[in-house]
Amino acid sequence: MPLSTQVHEFRVALHDVDAGGVMFFAHLFRHAHDAYESFMADIGQPLDRLIREGPTLLPLVHAEADYRTPLRHGQDVSVRMSVAALGNSSFTLDYRFVDGEGRTCARARTVHAHLDGDRAASAPLPAALAAALEDRRSRP
Amino acid sequence: MPLSTQVHEFRVALHDVDAGGVMFFAHLFRHAHDAYESFMADIGQPLDRLIREGPTLLPLVHAEADYRTPLRHGQDVSVRMSVAALGNSSFTLDYRFVDGEGRTCARARTVHAHLDGDRAASAPLPAALAAALEDRRSRP
Amino acid sequence: MPLSTQVHEFRVALHDVDAGGVMFFAHLFRHAHDAYESFMADIGQPLDRLIREGPTLLPLVHAEADYRTPLRHGQDVSVRMSVAALGNSSFTLDYRFVDGEGRTCARARTVHAHLDGDRAASAPLPAALAAALEDRRSRP
């Protein structure tokens, strides 16, 4: 069972919510990506450096989310991340959006593939990245 | 097999793409929702009216996307929508993002549930909405 | 007096409005930029090509907006653009957001400077761009 290895916190902003007063669904993915960026920086693989240095290409190939309880303006949310799967050329991250009472309001999942420089084919994950992800996957 | 019943077109804007030069994944869901709003208006159930009149609550309970080919700044994209499933209290919409050569660059899916006014339980879809969705589902 | 030389149309989407039910102010700038992109494509200077070809750098150095009447979900809006000023190394664009009754609901202005390849100093606008802007400025 993957364990929660990273916590990212945010407060639901006015621009996050729509006319219904609850978070617009697509913004959940923006917050998941912010958590992902925090996670990558924390494991020593900050995205800005990866993009700047190239040609490591880690496109998202799949994303999904389940919405249980609406997230409301002003609410404090913590995102608990885990490495759900780690393959030769891809990895899967899970995100749990938890409110102040510890309830899971939403879940998300993203799948990231590693491509070679031509974007033509998948390529093995760089060794340092694979090791960092593996380390997080098994952390108690 | 559900048929494409609605086409929504857009051009990939500068604010859609990130430092990698391709569309940021979460923005695909924003465009899917624009297609959904066009679709709802087209079947006589515009979201702004539903929200204003209340208490019809149609929250998204699930969303997912698969990304095949990066969408690039300035590219013309058409979104072809279909009603993938229609239940008593929910419906599922599929979206295909097609480039100028007819290639499917991405797919998305959203699941919408109908809640009663208290958001406490699912409720049968309003009859007019169910009929409009059914009409689109079977259109050749 | 600068004349309206470009019209860009959009419908206020659910993700444009906030919990107050009116367009979140920052999104007005996103729509202004969409109008700007349409304008640049129309005068033969599409932004995606300029960015791809480099090193033409046209950063926004100033932006402002005045909000008169709230823009609401589902409302059809047309953006009427004009070239307000054209200098040696910069230009200013004005945007008027007009509702279905012809009322101006908001105004925006953006100032764009041309930098040399090092981003270190302003540089004369490329001749083709200056000519295209001049042409639009004087169009009756």
Add this chain to the structure above:
Amino acid sequence: MPLSTQVHEFRVALHDVDAGGVMFFAHLFRHAHDAYESFMADIGQPLDRLIREGPTLLPLVHAEADYRTPLRHGQDVSVRMSVAALGNSSFTLDYRFVDGEGRTCARARTVHAHLDGDRAASAPLPAALAAALEDRRSRP
């Protein structure tokens, strides 16, 4: 001279930057608004409560920004806010975006008016809000 009374910090995210690798100008306003929400919560006037309780209407009537130095992906930025002006029925906030070396990369300003419940006319600021703003304006 208005003094900096509030500091809001953020890291430039991948979704903040465009194909040019620098922050898309409209997103600066989103971050300014996040700083504004922090500020309002800090002075005991959280926006979510104001909106929920109604009918206090504080629409933005003007926004502007000057961009000096591009903000780049991964950069840590602090927003220093101050109350620039306080009138009977409106107030003006200034924002300075400062990088890790203490340089001001951008400035923004927002003007907020207080409307009566019909949005028909300006109305005096609620006493508690006016006092809280005044307190911040004069703080050394």
